[in-house]
Amino acid sequence: MCCESKRRFLLLYATQKGQAKAIAEEIWQQAGAHGLEADMHCISEMDKYNLETEKDPVVIVISTTGTGDPPDTARKFVKKIQDKTLPPDHFAHLQYGLLGLGDSEYMFFCNGGRTVDRRLQELGAQHFYDTGLADDCVGLELVVDPWIDGLWLALKEALQLQKEKEGMNSAVDAVSSSISTAPHAVHELKLSSEVQNLKLEDEGAKASDILSQKLDDINLVAAARDTEPSLVHSVPPVSQSALNIPALPPEYIEVEFQDTQGENPHLSSLISEGTTFEVPVTKAVQLTREDAIKTALLLELDIADTAFQYQPGDAFCVICPNHVSEVEELLHILGLSEKGDDFVCVKVKQGTKKKGASRPQHVPERSTLRFILTWCLEIRAIPKKAFLRALVECTSDVGEKRRLQELCSRQGASDYTCFIRDSNVCLLDLLHAFPSCKPSLSLLIEHLPKLQARSYSVSSSNLYQPGRLRFVFNVVEIPAGPSRPVSRRGVCTGWLAELVAPLLHPSKNSLHTKRESSSTEKISIFPRPNNAFHLPADPSVPFIMVGPGTGISPFIGFLQHRQKLREQHTHWEFGETWLFFGCRHRDRDYLFKQLQCFLENGTLTHLKVCFSRDSSTAEVAPPKYVQDVLRLCAKEVARVLLKERGYFYVCGDKKHMADDVSDAIVDILSMEMEADKLEAMKILAMLREAKRYLQDVWS
Ligand code: FAD
Secondary structure (H helix, E strand, O other): OOOOOOEEEEEEEEOOOOHHHHHHHHHHHHHHHHOEEEEEEEOOOOOOOOOOOOOOOEEEEEOOEOOOEOOHHHHHHHHHHOOOOOOOOOOOOOEEEEEEEEOOOOOOOOHHHHHHHHHHHHOOOEEOOOOEEEEOOOOOHHHHHHHHHHHHHHHHHHHHHHHHHHOOHHHHHHHHHHHHHHHHHHHHOOEEOOHHHOOOOOOOOOOEEEEEOOHHHOOOOOOOOOOOOOOOOOOOOHHHOOEEEEOOOOOOEEEEEOOOOOOOOOHHHHOOOOOOEEEEEEEEEEOOOOOOOOOEEEEEEEOOOOOOOOOOOOEEEEEOOOOHHHHHHHHHHOOOHHHOOOEEEEEEOOOOOOOOOOOOOOOOOEEEHHHHHHHHEOOOOOOOHHHHHHHHOOEOOHHHHHHHHHHHOOOOHHHHHHHHHOOOOOHHHHHHHOOOEOOOHHHHHHHOOEOOOEEEEEOOOOOOOOOEEEEEEEOOEEOOEOOEOOOEEOHHHHHHHHHHHHHHOOOOOOOOOOOOOOOOOEEEEEEEOOOOOOOOOOOOOOEEEEOOHHHHHHHHHHHHHHHHHHHHOOOOOOOOEEEEEEEOOOOOOOOOOOHHHHHHOOOOOEEEEEEOOOOOOOOOOOOOOHHHHHHHOHHHHHHHHHHOOOEEEEEEEOOOHHHHHHHHHHHHHHHHOOOOHHHHHHHHHHHHHOOOEEEEEEO
């Protein structure tokens, strides 16, 4: 509803997985309390706004996807503003504030936001507020919350400026007064309440709720007695604080149970990224010994009868379900165990206050309850604060309620980071820890994100093994901990390991726990082409591959491909190839001993392997990690990269390895070129830009 005294600003969001949209909705909701009205649109809805003529301030919330790309919804917009023919004053009339979302564990942090920001500046647009770059790696809220707090004053000033320009100073008073009184209004919301009156009011216009409770008044379920905070217990100052908790997100989904007739949608209907293929698993091999720290499996898929195509270096996605036992447990907690196979109709709640509410695309309009919990919702997702806020309303125990309020409050921000985010807590962990919390199915549909298909790098060559696709993965083991009563396996890797277990362990009494065999199990996959991580187009160009652990996977595909090309084109010139591989123990997890064959038949020119956990009796300790071996080969590495204009590929763990390797390369370049570190970093940046230093890294 638009009140006359409210001043408008344009609010655009560009979202990939819903985070930017949720933050924009938060801004939209808070705007009313500040005497403002946000005219909110997805950035792709270009018929609903026009930046060319926009006079009001513009707020943009934009996330980053892939390797530093703006979200798909912003592609058209970015293409439009990147038009080289636009004059430098094209957006000179525009005042804007931009909030970028990203994850610093990935290269090109917040690049989606940075790209748009840079281009708007080039086209003459002015910042009315400093750009915020929020990092999902440490918690978006660390930047998002203060950025939104500061936005209102900045908007007020921007609107004032605009009014002054228009010579209509009087009209701005309404806004000034509403904004300058807003903080007082918030303070007036402070309630000193008894526990029985502990009730939160979330009228749409309120920015946040503040509860002030005297410690004497409340029973904090032993929290005050405990000296150490935990997921369920708080200690002072959090336990004694007045809390700023987020506004209750409006409900917007309703579900209706129907009879048991009908069929569930096909899995392909859940995927918007392209065609899916249901393919048989033809082989499963355990690459690691039983006593290895991690279990690595190789699976082979039969794609012969499909149109699925790939090149070595490509990745593809596996559609995976949630674990049966977790789905059953959720059904039990929801009190819907008997209704798992009933069909559910999912609709937008009539009269919802949520702007632009629509049914989440990843939940079918009609399917069984079990289908939704198994294939559609990421039930392992770390609950966001808005979800915790909504769960407060479904919790009957007063102490539990207060702790959930703390965890989603400003005052409890570090508890949230420690006991929820860093502890990888999921909905089931919460429901165990807070047994009086009984959420509804519609709430889960509103707050749980899409169950994402998992990506894997192809570890084979279509030339070497036509009609086959192989991939390698570590089975993710998540141990039990203070916030997690049970250990778990990764959703996809745990499922795949269970699926192929009969192939790996045909009989419990078998002496051979490691063997190859075939099955009729099928999995659904779809392509995720990688534009850059491919063999050099010119085979005479030398290249270096660095892939410790399962990071070696795509390089097996590279080498198989190269071997076939060498056999088929004996007159071609082939450049030298280097592989740096590392694992923990020579006997337990040396994933591909057949690398030696590539060396013997000349496909691989140099193979450098290191073992990080094997003890050595050598006088000089052997190098432990791939970056150490790279340093030992500094001269050769520099020659390949600089003199021979070769390619450098890195694949594997994004957390440490990729950075350690690029640090080693900077050192090598600076040493071999006798240049300072900054100069070496610039050269590395140039190599990246020229797509001669390529990374395929994951966590
Ligand atoms: P999930 O259920 O998604 O769980 C993983 C999450 O569990 C982690 O992110 C972490 O938050 C949490 N976790 C893990 N360990 C712990 C712990 N000890 N304590 C607490 N929490 C923990 N993986 C491969 O193995 N091989 C590949 O070839 C490969 N290629 C990839 C290519 C691309 C382009 C991308 C993006 C990823 C690739 N991955 C690869 C990673 C893969 O997609 C999955 O992320 C991985 O297999 C885990 O999936 P999962 O569903 O089993 O685990």
